Amino acid sequence: MSRRFRGWASVDDQGRLVFDPHLADRLGLLPGTKVSLEIEEGEIRLSHPVTRLAKVYVEPTNACNLNCRTCVRNEWDEPIGQMSADIFERVIEGLEHFSPRPSVFFGGFGEPLTHPQIVEMVARTKAAGSRTELITNGMLLTDHRGKALLAAGLNALWVSLDGARPESYADIRLGAELPGVLENLRQFYDDARLYPGGGPQIGLAFVAMRRNITDLPDLLRLGSQIGASRFMVTNLLPYAPGMCAETLYDRSLGEPPGPPTPDAPMVDLPRFDLDDLTLPPLFEATRLARSLEITGNGRSKGENRCPFIARGTLAVGWDGGVSPCLPLLHTHTSYWEGSARRSRRYTTGSLEDRSLEQLWNDPAYVAFRLKVQEFDFSPCVLCWSCELSETNEEDCFGNLHPTCGGCLWAQGVIQCP
Numbered sequence: 001m002s003r004r005f006r007g008w009a010s011v012d013d014q015g016r017l018v019f020d021p022h023l024a025d026r027l028g029l030l031p032g033t034k035v036s037l038e039i040e041e042g043e044i045r046l047s048h049p050v051t052r053l054a055k056v057y058v059e060p061t062n063a064c065n066l067n068c069r070t071c072v073r074n075e076w077d078e079p080i081g082q083m084s085a086d087i088f089e090r091v092i093e094g095l096e097h098f099s100p101r102p103s104v105f106f107g108g109f110g111e112p113l114t115h116p117q118i119v120e121m122v123a124r125t126k127a128a129g130s131r132t133e134l135i136t137n138g139m140l141l142t143d144h145r146g147k148a149l150l151a152a153g154l155n156a157l158w159v160s161l162d163g164a165r166p167e168s169y170a171d172i173r174l175g176a177e178l179p180g181v182l183e184n185l186r187q188f189y190d191d192a193r194l195y196p197g198g199g200p201q202i203g204l205a206f207v208a209m210r211r212n213i214t215d216l217p218d219l220l221r222l223g224s225q226i227g228a229s230r231f232m233v234t235n236l237l238p239y240a241p242g243m244c245a246e247t248l249y250d251r252s253l254g255e256p257p258g259p260p261t262p263d264a265p266m267v268d269l270p271r272f273d274l275d276d277l278t279l280p281p282l283f284e285a286t287r288l289a290r291s292l293e294i295t296g297n298g299r300s301k302g303e304n305r306c307p308f309i310a311r312g313t314l315a316v317g318w319d320g321g322v323s324p325c326l327p328l329l330h331t332h333t334s335y336w337e338g339s340a341r342r343s344r345r346y347t348t349g350s351l352e353d354r355s356l357e358q359l360w361n362d363p364a365y366v367a368f369r370l371k372v373q374e375f376d377f378s379p380c381v382l383c384w385s386c387e388l389s390e391t392n393e394e395d396c397f398g399n400l401h402p403t404c405g406g407c408l409w410a411q412g413v414i415q416c417p
Helices: 021-026 085-095 118-127 143-152 164-170 178-192 215-227 241-246 250-254 279-289 356-360 363-373
Strands: 010-011 017-019 035-040 042-047 055-058 103-106 131-136 157-161 201-208 230-236 267-269 291-294 297-300 315-316 321-323 332-336 341-342
Touching: 017 021, 042 157, 055 085, 085 118, 085 356, 103 118, 118 143, 143 178, 157 178, 164 178, 178 201, 201 215, 215 230, 241 332, 315 356
Parallel strands: 055 103, 055 315, 103 131, 131 157, 157 201, 201 230, 267 291
Antiparallel strands: 010 017, 035 042, 291 297, 315 321, 332 341
């Protein structure tokens, strides 16, 4: 689950940077590959080449056993279904054409554990040589199913927990009971410790909103009791007008984040206590600075950067449709300050017609990934002043579907494991 990796490169007698073959393979640096470089004082950032497929999101189903008030399924009219054995077999066949193997994350807009073959899917993926991760709401993580996932070789389990108290948890995840979920997780953690290396890593995903943000410290304490080593906090994306009042990023998106980017300062901070004295000025610093450095660890604003393209991912819907990212996996409507934005699904093709390798290497799809990496889209998130911002069909820069200027993932506001 770690995102950090250290390696070495050397400079040859012609001034060329030469990577260790193992490192080059890990990064997908094939001969002739072009990569994006960012150079700042004392640091060079090397992005994944757009030709490197590092991670595949697989949506086993878009059905769910819960009816959470924050869920997109409350508003959309998408058909509900589950991935067939034939489509999943195409996924497995596709993985075998990539070296190194992409990791596979089972999750999308449904509860993976409702798929009757989910354990077999994890086992097949692991046998194909891919790292496997899965996200769940934890309600169906019974002792039997947990042991089966461990035996299948699951590498990481993510659990969505949007509250640390039974009252706040049930207020969001309607029909769920926090004590039962925590008991399932404790049992899974106890069983996992019997496996070599302590079994899969456990991560908690928390959707932050006004009604639950005060639960975050208690959630961290709960996580330590069930062996969680990773916590991912994301903002709420409202799928209904009534949820707009719950967002925590109105000011950060409603006004420019300080001086224009070229003139905004870079701030280098030491380590110090976070308390009532330091937090207010730190908040103001994040608003005004172009980037923050905390003891050598960059904390940039994350604006105009697609995390899915940057990390070399794609998403496979339950029906076999292949999309560049999770937000484009289904047609849906989201809201900001009461204004609706219709995002139409975008696929590069279907596994019913072409292989995963063919779809990934399609010239039009490669060109799209390069375009998103450059991110030459109109700033709909800041502007929101014309009808073009109401959909992802077209923007005022002349880009056609899908346009990404209104995507909150690309602004560092919404994130996925």
